[in-house]
Amino acid sequence: MGAQQDKLQVRWQTEAVTGAARTLILLLAAALTACSTDSGRDELVVFGAASLTDALMMAELAFETANPEVDIKLNLAGSSSLREQVLGGARADVVIPANLGIMDELVERDEVDAGQISIVATNGLAIAVAPGNPGNIDSAADFARSEPFLGVCHPAVPCGSLAYEHFSARGITPSIDTEEPDVRALLTKVIEGELDAGIVYESDIVAADGAVDGILMDAPEVSYPAAVTERSSQPELADRFIAFLRSPDGQKIFTDVGFRQR
Amino acid sequence: MSRTIKDRPPGLLVALAAIAIALFGLPLLGLVTRTPWTELGSILTSDVVIDALWLSVVTSIAAAALSLVFGLPLAWLLARVEFRGRDAVRALVTLPMVLPPVVGGTALLLALGRRGVVGEPINDATGFLLPFSIWGVILANTFVAMPFLVITVEGALRNLDPRFETAAATLGAGPLTVFNRITVPAILPALRAGTVIAWARSLGEFGATVTFAGNLQGRTQTLPLAVFVALESDRDTAVAISLLMVVISFVVLISLRDRWWSTR
Structure with missing residues (x-):
């Protein structure tokens, strides 16, 4: 009984494997056909x-x-x-x-x-300030104050590491509420007024099209x-x-x- | 031999199932092969990981508890009470399952953020603020996790024969007693399953959390957020934290399965 079952088990496995391989090949073939329709340019x-x-x-x-x-x-x-x-x-x-x-x-x-x-x-760094400047932010030095809501990019991404380099070069100990994973996420939170200010790129201030005010920073160029x-x-x-x-x-x-x- | 084999299982079904298993198994294999085993100890005991682990444990359990407290009555309402607009409410509840979590987080921000429709008056009156705090993380987690509990429990309630509840009521039990003594015990397996699924969904929550609560180590940075930022700079840390999350989920889900789900 046991041996017979084992044999059966083996057969299932091989059936399953060849079946799987066949299905995979069909799928791959379908995918390749779909890709080959190019524009000729x-x-x-x-x-x-x-x-x-x-x-x-x-x-x-x-x-x-x-x-x-x-x-x-x-x-x-x-x-x-x-x-x-x-x-x-x-x-x-x-x-x-x-x-x-x-x-x-x-x-x-x-x-x-x-x-x-x-x-x-x-590109250069700039401080994006929420409409109406509720946090009274004038310069990067204001990032040391604890009461406004302030954001930067996470130091793992360039805009974040540049911001922290600037802080340490100026001897500023920042009081940060969030380190956003990318610069556009940070910009959005400033535009919505959830953050009073955030450090972004100059080009992001232009991209925000008037939704935030920008303060230029005297930081190294990117x-x-x-x-x-x-x-x-x-x-x-x-x-x-x-x-x-x-x-x-x-x-x-x-x-x-x-x-x-x- | 208690098991008997009548027919060979259809090869096509087994093949498709095998592909499905490979789909889930291969990423895990990828993770394990890229794991920095020698540095694993030092990575997993670093400040970033310990802070994120603690926050993840606290917020996911809190979100599962809130999902249970509010989701069970909601599931009962949807299953047992006829009211106008019930289908609309049910659709509303499942919305977080369909929405990309980032969109959900944005919507939460617009409603409950500092300048949100509801958030601003609350902040003005009390000074209380959800974004950029652990409360924001818990709320975002509950938002995405609770629908899983509601759907599981509502399904169980619909399958429960209402005659038990009716019988208890005719014997003089008040509605709340019926609910506590008859309904809840009868759907206990679904309640447990729903809570565990809500917890698991909450543990892995990323999009709504980062959008609504932000990302700051020790305050709002849970394990998934720590993985995401580590991916940008430090692949080893990202892989190590991912492995940690897989292990936590596996241990919890498997141990609970043995105890809770096997016999029913």
Whole structure:
């Protein structure tokens, strides 16, 4: 009885495994067919930092209008996510993270040639103040006061580490109520008046379109480096796109959405 | 041999079930293979993790308790009392299950935040504020977790033969006595299951919490929030905390299953 049952058990298992394999193959085949319907245009995959969202979407439109044979695909995410994706083997032709450190790591792992890197835009920190300035915030020094509701980005993301660097450089011991995981989440809480102030990028103040007041900060600049990847199948096209970003037309897009010129 | 096998189980069903198991098992395998075993001890005893663990335990238990206290009467209302708009109320209760938690958190902020429709008058009158506090975390957790309890318990109440309750009432028991002595004992397994599911959902809550309560170590940063920010900078810590959460959930769910769910 036992042996017979064992045999039966084994048969179930093999049946199950071949059945599963068959189903998987069918599913994969279906997925591949779905993917192969492309536009016939030259595809350029651009990985960009989330803070570049508005600028890169406008740049995509402008570049595609001038070059109808090109189809730019944007992948916008936090800079560390972009790094993980590229190191994980994702296909990218151009990478534009929000800080040089991330680009250096890509150079170390031979994903990017150090000689290929050029700066396409810069940005600065600014204090976003809730409408009406309920917390009476005038400068970063006010972040040491405990009664207003104050936010920064988490130190794990660039806007947070830059804010804390600024605090320690100025000898400010901040009294913080929340460390938001990304800059747009922080900005939203200031716009809604849940926070009296938060430290964001200058470009975010412009993106808020009057919903917050901005106070410029005398903090170091942030650079956005762009580079063609080593594995790019379209290096010439990728070069042309970066050149466009650095051209007067491209730079106008960046300054329009609140970045500083490169 | 107590078990007898009449028929071979259909290969297709087994194959699909196997894929389903792989879907849940493979991520766990990925987590285990990437776990930094040698540094695990020092990571899990760091300030960040201890603070987040403590906050997670306290807030998830509080949210499960609140879900029980308010969710049981709500489930009873939906199952036993006929009233206009009952379907609308039921849809309203399940809303947090359909909404992306971040949207739920935003809605909570607009209602109960410092400038919220209800939050502002309360703050003006009492100075009490939910966002950026542990109360905000508990509220956000309860918001996403309670529907699971309500749905589980309402289903059990609907399956419960109302004649027991009617019989008790004819024997002279008041409505509250009937509820306490007849209804609750009869649906106890569902009540336990619902509470545990609400607790588990609350333990893993991220979106509504970070949106409504913010993220600050020792005040509002629960384990899922700690994982999320660690993913940005420190992969080892993120994996270690994730593993900790998996272990906590497994231990609790399995031990409770043996005791609560097996015989029914």
